[in-house]
Amino acid sequence: MSEILERIWEYRQISRVELVELTGLTSGTITNLTHDLIQLGILRENEAISGNVGRRRVMLGFDPRFYRIIGLDIGRTSFEIIVMDLNGTILQSIEREMNGVQGPEAYFQVITPTLTTVKQEIEAAGEKILGLGVGIPGPIHYESGSLLAPPNFPGWKGYPLKQMLEQQFDLVTLIEDDARTSAMAERWYGLGKSVQNLVSITMGTGIGGGVVTNGKIVRGTNGLCGQVGHMTIVLDGKMCDCGNRGCWETVGSIPGILSRWSQGSTLMELQTAIRQGEPEALRCIDETLAYLEAALVNVQNLYDPELILLGGRLFPLLAEHLDQLKPRLQSRLYAFAKDRLRIEPATFGTSQSAVGAAALMLGFLLSEPVRLLSLQDS
Known part of the structure; x- marks a missing residue:
């Protein structure tokens, strides 16, 4: 079933004959498995269309009518809940600010x-709800579904998030670091659908990264792969909550940037001052871009992605300056690779992690459909 579902997701609409050609399965196997998936409400037959030689054929696609996926993004200053169908259409979105709530x-x-x-x-x-996907600042102890010690997120250390949610809502629940859910949003719904190797970087109150290699999310030995916000950028710099000094997060996150500018307290005020040419604001953005440049050189050399995606609440401030950053970045990369790197804005804006939280459940469905559907009845 898994290979069939992955092919249908890739092509969106596909015939049984094409599935036989792509998967190598027999026509009888394809007929039986797709029949079962239709009966379960996962797939549906769409209106017959004419083929190239006039023969009519039935196309298969995901059925958006029956199953729903809930994505929950728990951030440091807000949370968002989205509801999606199996085609990836966002049916509902609810966001709440949580400033000052700890x-x-x-x-x-x-x-x-x-x-x-x-x-x-x-x-x-x-x-029917297929499941609940959750993105939250990591790192995470995946076996227990508990948070370890998320930097700049007081009170959450050791919290048994997965257990609590499953008991409270009686839903199949997956949790993941919010930077990785942002990467998964691109992998399944965004620019990463046609890219095998990408890094998604989320910049806000903290800075996180999600790494996709050969189409799969990479966690590493301790779940720390992609913690780009904790690369050392400033030698002997400020102490970070992670225990390191001079992390990119200490100088490149929203608090880190605003700490270097004495004329205001919000990103909007800083952006206005930059446009007005205020000297301290210009110095602040120049420093921020220099830190970003150094970080992206490190990311490119470490992970060698086809695509780097930038997003988060900080991105609108940086977006106006990316054109001047790209040539500087390319001048510091391997000559044979510099023109192949793409840097793009994240597809889903501030909803990136919530969409990616839902994508966790889609990935589960595509890779282990029998197991996921069996959990619906347990």
């Missing part, structure tokens, strides 16, 4: 009633 108990006083309402509305409509 710790899981306080967060879930707001999240729980909101998520409960979303779940009840889906079920009242006669639809």
